[in-house]
Amino acid sequence: xxxxxxxxxxxxxxxxxxxxxxxxxxxxxxxxxxxxxxxxxxxxxxxxxxxxxxxxxxxxxxxxxxxxxxxxxxxxxxxxxxxxxxxxxxxxxxxxxxxxxxxxxxxxxxxxxxxxxxxxxxxxxxxxxxxxxxxxxxxxxxxxxxxxxxxxxxxxxxxxxxxxxxxxxxxxxxxxxxxxxxxxxxxxxxxxxxx
Numbered sequence: 657x658x659x660x661x662x663x664x665x666x667x668x669x670x671x672x673x674x675x676x677x678x679x680x681x682x683x684x685x686x687x688x689x690x691x692x693x694x695x696x697x698x699x700x701x702x703x704x705x706x707x708x709x710x711x712x713x714x715x716x717x718x719x720x721x722x723x724x725x726x727x728x729x730x731x732x733x734x735x736x737x738x739x740x741x742x743x744x745x746x747x748x749x750x751x752x753x754x755x756x757x758x759x760x761x762x763x764x765x766x767x768x769x770x771x772x773x774x775x776x777x778x779x780x781x782x783x784x785x786x787x788x789x790x791x792x793x794x795x796x797x798x799x800x801x802x803x804x805x806x807x808x809x810x811x812x813x814x815x816x817x818x819x820x821x822x823x824x825x826x827x828x829x830x831x832x833x834x835x836x837x838x839x840x841x842x843x844x845x846x847x848x849x850x851x
Contacts, residue, residue: 746826752813
């Protein structure tokens with residue numbers, strides 16, 4: 657008679673896992689998961705600063721696209737996987753002037769800003785927090801302050817890329833409300849990445 661080992665199904669394939677996936681469509685559940693430090697819940701915070709005062713702010717959660725998954729796997733593996741060539745860290749922040757309809761196959765940011773001071777730029781990597789225990793999440797931030805050198809404009813979305821132009825899209829998100837920027841306003845974007 658053979659000894660059989662019982663192996664539990666991974667949680668994502670159980671009833672509980674399926675229920676959690678359905679609940680993740682709600683912002684409050686994403687906020688709870690992010691606050692608990694669970695892996696995979698990334699957030700983008702933003703502020704509009706006018707004449708030294710914060711006049712708008714908010715935060716939202718991102719959508720990692722297929723290319724973003726390929727990019728992360730390529731960086732961990734140390735070689736190009738799937739459609740990624742020359743993988744680099746996704747630390748370039750882009751701003752969009754149109755509300756997104758995020759899709760898994762997205763490769764560009766719709767209506768990416770070309771306004772002076774609001775074009776794609778490298779963010780500063782900051783505030784790394786290491787895991788507190790075995791299998792716990794770690795996190796870091798990517799931060800950039802953009803200064804509007806053009807006329808009044810509205811920013812509605814943001815994304816992270818691995819290059820200053822073209823490159824691979826990692827994540828994208830709509831701002832939770834439109835950021836209205838007058839000339840000389842500063843838009844501060846902070847992406848928090850949990851791994």
